[in-house]
Amino acid sequence: EDQVTQSPEALRLQEGESSSLNCSYTVSGLRGLFWYRQDPGKGPEFLFTLYSAGEEKEKERLKATLTKKESFLHITAPKPEDSATYLCAVQADTGNQFYFGTGTSLTVIP
Amino acid sequence: DSGVTQTPKHLITATGQRVTLRCSPRSGDLSVYWYQQSLDQGLQFLIQYYNGEERAKGNILERFSAQQFPDLHSELNLSSLELGDSALYFCASSVGQRPYEQYFGPGTRLTVT
Numbered sequence: 001e002d003q004v005t006q007s008p009e010a011l012r013l014q015e016g017e018s019s020s021l022n023c024s025y026t027v028s029g030l031r032g033l034f035w036y037r038q039d040p041g042k043g044p045e046f047l048f049t050l051y052s053a054g055e056e057k058e059k060e061r062l063k064a065t066l067t068k069k070e071s072f073l074h075i076t077a078p079k080p081e082d083s084a085t086y087l088c089a090v091q092a093d094t095g096n097q098f099y100f101g102t103g104t105s106l107t108v109i110p
Numbered sequence: 111d112s113g114v115t116q117t118p119k120h121l122i123t124a125t126g127q128r129v130t131l132r133c134s135p136r137s138g139d140l141s142v143y144w145y146q147q148s149l150d151q152g153l154q155f156l157i158q159y160y161n162g163e164e165r166a167k168g169n170i171l172e173r174f175s176a177q178q179f180p181d182l183h184s185e186l187n188l189s190s191l192e193l194g195d196s197a198l199y200f201c202a203s204s205v206g207q208r209p210y211e212q213y214f215g216p217g218t219r220l221t222v223t
Contacts, residue, residue, distance in 0.1 A: 034212070036214075041217075042216060042217075043112065043114075043200050043202070043214030043215055043216055043217050044153070044200070044202075044214045045112075045214070046211050046212055046213060046214075049211065087153065089153075095166060095167065096158065096165060096166035097155060097166060097167075097168050098143075098155035098166075098168065099155070100152055100153040100154070100155070101152070102152040103152065
């Protein structure tokens, strides 16, 4: 069964304390893995798309990496404005379906 | 602002009723995606249209239907509404068939009483 699991569910960091969020997936064939940021009551905001194992992408304090079974979103020296829920999703080859994880709620304390 | 617009913002209706949610994609985007987000189930993919044709189907109930019109806006129709249909409904758009970058609208909050 295709599925996406994110961990931890919630993460509290001090400002400047780097950490990583995990997204593990099982899918019959991976078309792409996506990271989004979602603020309360708003639509998800696109961050990254990764297509193949070994791929890495960076944007400001965020870096996403991909292996054959999981993806990591590394947050370096986070700031309070990085507080949000981070969602991971995969698109499967079969039927082009999307599967979202339940997200990691990140709180960065000043 | 992602450039994707959704109307209405909020909708309150009774069980058994039918509603239509509307989405206008970003200028130039040909794909439209619909998602349902509820507290207990997270974000669920419903359906994708590309240039007026259905491209992918997720966990969309038979009571729900969607279409994309020639001007590329899309509508999601929900009928015989149940309490469990209360959720945030998001529309997203992307340039091509493949979701290289999906841009989400602000959502429509549906409350079924």
